[in-house]
Every structure is written in structure tokens, then in C-alpha cells.
Amino acid sequence: MKIQVRLFARYREATGSERLELEMPEGGTVEAAWRATVARFPALEPYRPYTLFAVGTDYVSADRALCAGEELCLFPPVSGGAGRMHAPEDGHPWTT
Amino acid sequence: MDDLIELTERPLSETALARTVDDPGAGAIALFSGVVRDQTGGRRVKFLEYEAHAPMAVAKMREIAAALRERWPDLRRVTIVHRVGRLEIGESSVMIAVSSPHRRHAFEACQYAIDTLKETVPIWKKEHFEDGEVWVGLQSACDHRH
Numbered sequence: 130m131k132i133q134v135r136l137f138a139r140y141r142e143a144t145g146s147e148r149l150e151l152e153m154p155e156g157g158t159v160e161a162a163w164r165a166t167v168a169r170f171p172a173l174e175p176y177r178p179y180t181l182f183a184v185g186t187d188y189v190s191a192d193r194a195l196c197a198g199e200e201l202c203l204f205p206p207v208s209g210g211a212g213r214m215h216a217p218e219d220g221h222p223w224t225t
Numbered sequence: 226m227d228d229l230i231e232l233t234e235r236p237l238s239e240t241a242l243a244r245t246v247d248d249p250g251a252g253a254i255a256l257f258s259g260v261v262r263d264q265t266g267g268r269r270v271k272f273l274e275y276e277a278h279a280p281m282a283v284a285k286m287r288e289i290a291a292a293l294r295e296r297w298p299d300l301r302r303v304t305i306v307h308r309v310g311r312l313e314i315g316e317s318s319v320m321i322a323v324s325s326p327h328r329r330h331a332f333e334a335c336q337y338a339i340d341t342l343k344e345t346v347p348i349w350k351k352e353h354f355e356d357g358e359v360w361v362g363l364q365s366a367c368d369h370r371h
Binding site for chain 2: 186
């Protein structure tokens with residue numbers, strides 16, 4: 130299946146790309162899409178612990194299965210206050 | 226009454242924003258404005274750039290407004306507006322206005338809204354300095370100095 134990946138802010142600048150298309154096996158996860166993206170853009174690798182994932186208008190966890198045609202967004206930490214740079218526990222956002 | 230939630234490239238005005246939460250039942254209006262500062266850690270800031278995932282940012286701001294109404298059911302009106310694009314020193318990047326019958330809930334709701342917004346709304350800030358630029362979030366490893 131094909132999925133779209135969209136990069137924001139520093140990730141877009143670090144790779145020089147805003148969007149890419151990935152070919153993945155059916156049922157491939159967010160984590161698998163991340164790895165495929167890193168294979169194409171090794172500059173992203175160190176950012177894994179800090180990355181948030183979203184599909185549509187919601188955050189998703191790394192083990193979520195993707196569907197054909199979905200757009201996966203890779204987010205650097207949002208611009209919130211200093212001192213909030215801890216990585217999210219399970220790849221999930223900093224919601225309470 | 227619908228909450229006013231918006232992402233905009235236009236300058237924000239305190240006066241205009243306060244007016245959006247006018248309500249005859251309100252005894253208090255609290256307004257928070259986040260403003261572009263002229264320095265970060267001693268480095269002189271020239272200007273800032275904000276980038277958003279617009280549809281998701283708006284959805285997350287709506288969720289915040291809904292959370293406010295759940296926690297403080299007596300709130301009258303809620304407005305949350307964030308600016309994107311290039312911002313100069315002294316300009317406001319985000320404004321939140323809340324009206325309520327009494328001041329305490331207006332203050333509390335306003336603070337909760339900005340704290341939550343900073344953590345959940347997909348908006349990124351890039352600081353442009355005299356000698357380089359940096360996306361706020363991860364430091365050192367990602368500092369793009371020229």
C-alpha cells in the first residue's frame with residue numbers, strides 16, 4: 130500500500146522535503162513508516178525519542194497500523210515552554 | 226454561543242479580542258497575550274516565524290475550548306486565536322480571552338488554556354537571531370547557524 134508522510138518545521142528543513150510517499154506492506158505501523166522515512170533521510174534518526182505522530186487531526190501511537198492512502202505527520206516537539214523537552218512516554222503526546 | 230477559534234496570519238488586537246467575549250452575564254474578562262520577546266538566553270532575537278499543521282491546530286484548540294467548558298461550566302464566552310507566519314518583536318502570537326460571571330474562573334480557565342495549548346497544539350516557532358536561527362524545541366543538536 131501507499132501512504133503519504135508529511136514533515137514539519139525542523140524535520141522539513143533537515144530533509145529538504147515536505148512530503149514523501151512510501152510503499153509499505155498492508156497493516157504497516159507508524160513505527161515502520163518512521164523507519165522507512167529514516168532510511169530515506171538518515172538526518173532524522175536522532176529525533177525518534179522526541180517525535181510525535183499524527184494522522185488526520187489526532188495524535189497516534191507508534192504501534193498504530195496505517196491504512197492505504199493515509200497521511201502520517203511527523204512532528205517535532207511543539208513550541209511549548211522551555212523545560213518541556215522530555216520525550217513522551219509511549220510515543221503519545223503530552224496530554225494529561 | 227459558539228467559541229471563537231482561529232488561526233490567522235493577521236496581527237492580533239487585545240481590544241478586538243476582548244470584545245469577542247463580551248457578554249451581559251459576565252462580571253470578568255481575562256485575556257492572555259503571548260508576546261514576541263527581544264532575546265532568548267541572551268541572544269538577540271530579530272523576529273519569529275510560526276508554522277502550524279492548520280487543521281489539526283484548530284481541532285486541538287477546539288478541544289481546549291471544550292475542556293474549559295467542561296471544567297468551568299459557568300464560563301460565558303471563550304476565544305482562542307493563534308497567529309502564524311512572521312512576527313516582529315512585541316507582536317502577539319497567541320491570545321486567549323475568557324468571560325465568566327466572577328473573576329476566579331476566568332483567570333483559571335485562561336491559564337489552563339494557554340498551558341494546554343503549549344503542549345498539545347501543533348505549532349512550531351523558529352527564532353531568527355543576528356547570527357543564526359533555531360527551531361524551538363530541541364536545542365544544540367539542531368541549531369542551524371550560518
